[in-house]
Amino acid sequence: MRTSPIAIRDARSRRRLGARSFRRPDDLGATGSYWDEPLEDLRTAHELASPGRPLAVLGGIAISLRPMSQINSFKPPEPAEALARLGMPMEDAMRTQRAVRRLHLEPVSHEVLLPLLELSLKAPTSSDSQDWAYVIVEDRAQKEKLAKLYRRANRFIKPLATRMAKGDAAALRNMKPGQWQADNFEDLPVLVIPCYRRNQKHKPVGRPQISVSSFYGSVYPAVQNFLLGCRAVGLGASLQTIPLWWIPGVRKALDLPRNMTPVCLIPVGWARGNYGTTTRRPIGEVVHLDRFGNRAFLDQA
Numbered sequence: 001m002r003t004s005p006i007a008i009r010d011a012r013s014r015r016r017l018g019a020r021s022f023r024r025p026d027d028l029g030a031t032g033s034y035w036d037e038p039l040e041d042l043r044t045a046h047e048l049a050s051p052g053r054p055l056a057v058l059g060g061i062a063i064s065l066r067p068m069s070q071i072n073s074f075k076p077p078e079p080a081e082a083l084a085r086l087g088m089p090m091e092d093a094m095r096t097q098r099a100v101r102r103l104h105l106e107p108v109s110h111e112v113l114l115p116l117l118e119l120s121l122k123a124p125t126s127s128d129s130q131d132w133a134y135v136i137v138e139d140r141a142q143k144e145k146l147a148k149l150y151r152r153a154n155r156f157i158k159p160l161a162t163r164m165a166k167g168d169a170a171a172l173r174n175m176k177p178g179q180w181q182a183d184n185f186e187d188l189p190v191l192v193i194p195c196y197r198r199n200q201k202h203k204p205v206g207r208p209q210i211s212v213s214s215f216y217g218s219v220y221p222a223v224q225n226f227l228l229g230c231r232a233v234g235l236g237a238s239l240q241t242i243p244l245w246w247i248p249g250v251r252k253a254l255d256l257p258r259n260m261t262p263v264c265l266i267p268v269g270w271a272r273g274n275y276g277t278t279t280r281r282p283i284g285e286v287v288h289l290d291r292f293g294n295r296a297f298l299d300q301a
C-alpha cells in the first residue's frame with residue numbers, strides 16, 4: 001500500500017503524542033497552554049534582587065537564608081555554545097517549539113539575541129517592504145511601564161479565566177505559568193516587541209482587508225522564525241498580544257511614532273524545565289481537499 005507523506009507525518013506525530021488527549025486552543029483560557037516543569041527554581045525577583053538579606057536578628061545574631069541563587073544557581077550557556085545549538089534538526093525544533101512562560105531571570109546576552117533576531121528577518125514581507133522594527137526592552141523602568149499596563153488587563157482577565165476554568169484542575173494548573181509571568185513581568189530578562197510601519201499598502205486596521213492581512217502577515221513569519229531560534233538555543237519565549245492591549249499606552253512608553261504599530265510582545269529568557277511536545281489538532285481534521293468540507297484525510301486523524 002502506498003502511504004502518503006501526510007499519513008507518515010500524522011502517524012509519527014500521533015506516536016510522539018501518545019495517549020494525550022487533544023484540547024482545543026480556545027479551551028486553554030486567556031493565559032494559554034500548560035508547561036510541565038520542575039519546581040526547583042521558584043526564586044522570586046525579590047529574592048534575586050536582595051540575596052542573603054537577614055531573615056531575622058535573634059540575640060544580636062543575624063540569621064540569613066542562603067540565597068536560592070547559591071543553592072541552585074543557573075548559569076546560562078556561553079553564547080558560542082548556545083548558537084551552536086541552532087544546528088538542531090528542524091523537525092525537532094518545530095515539534096517542540098511552544099509557549100514557554102517560566103524563565104530564568106538571568107540576562108540574555110546580546111551575542112545570542114542579536115543573531116536570533118537577524119535570522120528571524122529571513123522571513124518574507126508583503127511587497128518585500130521590510131518595514132519592521134524590533135524594540136528590545138531590557139531597562140527595568142521601561143519594563144515597569146509595560147508591566148503596569150499588562151497588569152491592568154490581567155486584573156480583568158484573571159478572574160474571568162479562573163471562572164471559566166472552575167472545577168477543571170488541569171485548566172487551573174495551566175494558568176499558573178501565565179500568572180507567574182504577570183507577577184514577574186518587570187524582572188523578565190528581555191521583552192522583544194516586533195513592530196511594523198504603516199504605509200499605503202499595509203495598515204494595521206481598516207479596509208481593504210488584504211492590506212490588514214499583509215500588515216500582520218509581514219510580521220508573524222519573522223516572529224515564528226525567532227521563536228524557533230529561541231527553541232533551538234534553549235531560550236524560553238512566548239508570543240503574546242494581551243500585554244499590548246492598550247496600543248496608545250505602549251506607543252507612549254516606547255516612544256513609537258504614530259505610524260509604527262507594536263504587533264506582539266515576546267518575553268525571552270533561558271527556559272526552565274523541558275519543552276515537551278505540543279498538542280495540536282490532528283492533520284486529518286484540519287486539511288480539506290479541493291473544497292472546504294471535504295476532509296479526505298479524516299481516517300488518518
Ligand SMILES: Cc1cc2nc3c(=O)[nH]c(=O)nc-3n(C[C@H](O)[C@H](O)[C@H](O)COP(=O)(O)O)c2cc1C
Pocket residue numbers: 025028030031032033034097098099100178238239240241242243278279
Ligand atoms: C496571536 C497570538 C496571541 C497570543 N497571545 C498570548 C497572550 O497574550 N498571552 C499568552 O500567555 N499567550 C499568548 N499566546 C500564546 C498561545 O496561548 C499559545 O501559543 C497556545 O496556547 C499554544 O501553546 P503551546 O504552543 O505551548 O502549545 C498567543 C499566541 C498567538 C498566536
